[in-house]
Amino acid sequence: MNPILMEDLLGYRFLSGITVSPFENRAVFTVAVQDARSNGYKKNLWQVDPFTGKTEKLTSHGKAGAFLFEKAGTLLCQKPGKKLGTTDYEYLEMDTGKTEPAFTLPWAVNKLEKLCGDLYLVNADIDTNYPEDMTEEERKAEEDYIKVGELPFWDNGVGYVSGHRDTLFLYNKKTGEKKRITGEKFALGNTAVSADGKKVWYTGAEYTQMKLDKSGLYELDALTGKVKELLPQDKMRIGQIKCAGGELYVAASFCDKMGGTEKNDWYILKGGKLEKILDNDYTIGCNITTDCRYGRSSSMAEYQGKLLYLSTVEKTCFPKLLGPDGTMEVLFPFDGAVDGVAVCGDTVLFTAMKKGKLQELWCWKDDKIRQLTRLNTHALSGKYVGEPEYCGFVNSQGTRIDGWIIKPFGYDENKSYPALLSMHGGPCVAWGELFVHEMQMLAGQGYFVFFCNPRGSDGRGAKFADIKNKYGTVDFEDFMEFTDHVLECCPQIDKNRLGVLGGSYGGYMTNWIIGNTTRFAAAVSQRSFCNPISDFGNSCIGYTFDAKEFAATPWNGLDRMWDHAPLKYAPYVKTPTLFIHSLEDYNCPLSQGFEMFAALKYHGVTSEMVLFKGENHELSRSGKPLHRQRRLKEILRWFETYLKK
Secondary structure (H helix, E strand, C coil), X not given: CECCCHHHHHHCEEEEEEEECCCCCCEEEEEEEEECCCCEEEEEEEEECCCCCCEEXXXXXXXXXXXXXXXXXXXXXXXXXXXXXXXXXXXXXXXXXXXXXXXXECCEEEEEEECCCCEEEEEEEEECCCCCCCCHHHHHHCCCCCCCCCECCEEXXXXXXXXXXXXXXXXXXXXXXXXXXXXXXXXXXXXXEXXXXXXXXXXXXXXXXXXXXXXXXEEEECCCCCEEEEEEEEEEEEEEEXXXXXXXXXXXXXXXXXXXXXXXXXXXXXXXXXEEEECCCCCECCCECCCCCCCCCCCEEEECCEEEEEEEECCEEEEEEECCCCCEEXXXXXXXEEEEEEEECCEEEEEEEECCCCCEEEEEECCEEEECXXXXXXXXXXXCCCCCEECCEXXXXXXXXXXXXXXXXXXXXXXXXXXXXXXXXCCCCECCCCCCHHHHHHHHCCCEEEEEECCCCCCCCXXXXXXXCCCCCHHHHHHHHHHHHHHHHCCCEEEEEEXXXXXXXXXXXXXXXXXXXXXXXXXXXXXXXXXXXXXXXXXXXXXXXXXXXXXXXXXXXXXHHHHCCHHHHHHHCCCCEEEEEECCCCCCCHHHHHHHHHHHHHCCCCEEEEEECCCCCCHHHHCCHHHHHHHHHHHHXXXXXXXXX
């Protein structure tokens, strides 16, 4: 057996977007792989027969984009437009591989959905800062100037978004007619289409100063273009919507009990109004985190006239089945995490990761689960994959905290080892027992890796996830008690060679920990924030996240925000700390990393900062391949310096 290395990332295949044809027994999904030569990702389409399980590669050019089924045997595929601000489409014959041009849309399209006849539903990004009839030359002349007049003014992975709106259009392929549905200041949310393609439901809200998290619900008649308001935009937070069995299912909440940490309940549309059918206390979709996914997948589908949806529960994510009467059942359990689903007849296709494995395509039928692909078998062949061993405990408050350890490569119980506490982001996400390349690479280099889901994590309900105005308190207690528990369970760990690392919320907690204890000999703080006061006006989510999570703003709770700011405790830091930040991270802006770094330097603490150009908050999960490896190299360098002397 050989240890997993940082460059092994290049051999992993990432599966996403499983989609079933409405015309025949075929399904298509996307497979992405990292490419060191181009420092990017090559994406190709694959097809699978849902019944035989036979899979076949459809494209080899590595540039596959969004797609939909146009008719039996034919895909409609999206390509970047030849002109700025446009999107091209082409037909792909699945049996021959032949392509031919389809049409061009004069917008930057986010999503295209097929309706009835020759109609399509278009979700496109429109920049309302400038007239839509500007020429390409005029647009290029404006590239050096950015108008900012709204919150948020930028968004992670997108850039400056002030004045930009996701806008809904109807497009008639036969006549070329393009009809705008939503207004100039309306920000589109989610969409759902009826089985016959004649009705569309969508969510969203209009704003001119500041975007909030509540949405309206609207019904569109695709044939007439007429819109009916079903729910005003200031009543509820609306998440996913989906048509199943002739019903519209809506995940929504009034947020009147626990605020932003409240989970969305399930409603159906009855007589033009929403009727609650199920109180829900779990995240809809997969929220078990890993660094081995890439691409988007659907978390909902229709199965036998009911709604199939993914649900994050404790360390796993699996499908549940919901009927219009509110009856809910687990469709099938899964020891791992399902991250995308599609249905073909009585067969459920899904992409998922099992314990110690990378993504594959699976199917469920007749109460049996079958693996359809083995695209990643080669990637881990002959490699040491450390098993996450359960190491949970009951904390001093009587609450169960789930946690795990991964033993180092070549583990010998008679030897002593350094160990690393790894903390997830969020905070409302969760670790499970999934394969995490970063952890396996560190274990391969001789480290114990230990990790847990403290209070504030997902999978245990809204009450467990609620740490509003408690950041750095109950979560800090859980991390420290977990560390004590791990040291007691694993005497092979050298308590003088402990390291701590995390990103986003995990970066916040790294900053907090080094200011409140000296038990760690080294730290790596990634894409972190350290000061809710300054973060409030700089982060793309600061004006909502900080106000809710710290129950304060700089004008009504300055002292409270400062008490929960790791920056306040910088004078007490002794731990050598490496900061890793991306220049285009707008979730946790670069200024947050600089503030903590400068504070440590000012107080004489050994620290460095490594910055990544052209990257954002998603560096560790979807960053450029060579950048992802360099990040791991820097982490390893830091811990080798301070934990293996």
